[in-house]
Amino acid sequence: xxxxxxxxxxxxxxxxxxxxxxxxxxxxxxxxxxxxxxxxxxxxxxxxxxxxxxxxxxxxxxxxxxxxxxxxxxxxxxxxxxxxxxxxxxxxxxxxxx
Amino acid sequence: xxxxxxxxxxxxxxxxxxxxxxxxxxxxxxxxxxxxxxxxxxxxxxxxxxxxxxxxxxxxxxxxxxxxxxxxxxxxxxxxxxxxxxxxxxxxxxxxxxxxxxxxxxxxxxxxxxxxxxxxxxxxxxxxxxxxxxxxxxxxxxxxxxxxxxxxxxxxxxxxxxxxxxxxxxxxxxxxxxxxxxxxxxxxxxxxxxxxxxxxxxxxxxxxxxxxxxxxxxxxxxxx
Numbered sequence: 001x002x003x004x005x006x007x008x009x010x011x012x013x014x015x016x017x018x019x020x021x022x023x024x025x026x027x028x029x030x031x032x033x034x035x036x037x038x039x040x041x042x043x044x045x046x047x048x049x050x051x052x053x054x055x056x057x058x059x060x061x062x063x064x065x066x067x068x069x070x071x072x073x074x075x076x077x078x079x080x081x082x083x084x085x086x087x088x089x090x091x092x093x094x095x096x097x098x
Numbered sequence: 099x100x101x102x103x104x105x106x107x108x109x110x111x112x113x114x115x116x117x118x119x120x121x122x123x124x125x126x127x128x129x130x131x132x133x134x135x136x137x138x139x140x141x142x143x144x145x146x147x148x149x150x151x152x153x154x155x156x157x158x159x160x161x162x163x164x165x166x167x168x169x170x171x172x173x174x175x176x177x178x179x180x181x182x183x184x185x186x187x188x189x190x191x192x193x194x195x196x197x198x199x200x201x202x203x204x205x206x207x208x209x210x211x212x213x214x215x216x217x218x219x220x221x222x223x224x225x226x227x228x229x230x231x232x233x234x235x236x237x238x239x240x241x242x243x244x245x246x247x248x249x250x251x252x253x254x255x256x257x258x259x260x261x262x263x264x265x266x267x268x269x270x271x272x273x274x275x276x277x278x279x280x281x282x283x284x285x286x287x288x289x290x291x292x293x294x295x296x297x298x299x300x301x302x303x304x305x306x307x308x309x310x311x312x313x314x315x316x317x318x319x320x321x322x
Contacts, residue, residue, distance in 0.1 A: 007258060014257045018236075018246045021253040021268050024201075040254050040266040040296070055242040057311060060260045084203060086270040087296065
């Protein structure tokens with residue numbers, strides 16, 4: 001499974017998780033992908049989780065993202081996760097956890 | 099009143115002398131209420147000790163060469179001696195094991211300088227953090243269905259177009275002044291640079307300097 005979303009230029013981007021990182025996450029496959037989307041996509045990015053095979057790259061520049069019924073939007077990680085992934089410092093965590 | 103009996107040995111010929119110290123104070127030796135043989139049954143380390151060589155304090159922290167603990171076991175070297183050494187006598191034997199209490203970003207081992215700043219940390223999650231250890235590395239297939247072959251501290255790979263890839267780091271770098279080494283097999287060259295503390299660019303180009311897919315890009319990251 002992978003995450004697809006639209007880049008600023010309109011071309012589709014696909015985000016493929018690292019198997020080692022995926023193995024550290026808990027929950028269903030979809031929950032794991034949602035966590036990765038929240039972690040690695042800018043907050044507020046519309047995306048979809050798909051297992052569609054995207055292996056013919058002949059016209060890679062023409063790939064476009066079209067929103068489907070299962071479109072989701074990336075959200076902020078929890079403060080605990082932001083600290084865990086070094087996205088914030090302990091001081092920033094303490095200031096916002098209060 | 100109980101009594102004190104001093105008894106000689108039937109076979110020995112030596113003379114046992116009980117000698118008083120050079121003191122003007124009265125002292126009492128109180129014997130335990132039980133059979134005791136001095137020597138073999140005497141504990142070699144007592145938890146009431148307060149000697150300079152080794153101290154076991156009331157919290158059961160042990161200090162060797164230091165007055166107080168601060169750790170379950172503190173060994174303080176002085177002079178030119180080695181503070182702590184563990185040896186193995188069997189070639190196939192593990193010499194030392196440090197076992198953490200979890201699998202997260204918590205140190206199993208820390209090496210610190212004289213100002214107590216960590217210069218090397220080994221985390222429970224398998225990362226080794228220092229100025230001389232790689233923060234992340236990856237080898238991926240950038241053709242067909244793109245995918246990591248193997249990686250360390252990489253959470254995902256983004257395909258932005260032909261020969262345009264972004265590697266997302268699991269744990270963020272401290273700043274964007276990190277260095278990325280790169281390599282590949284079948285393209286002319288690569289272009290890479292930090293985009294943020296959590297993502298770096300990894301493009302592959304052909305001889306005409308145009309982006310082209312590569313089946314074996316590799317990246318290595320050092321930095322804070």
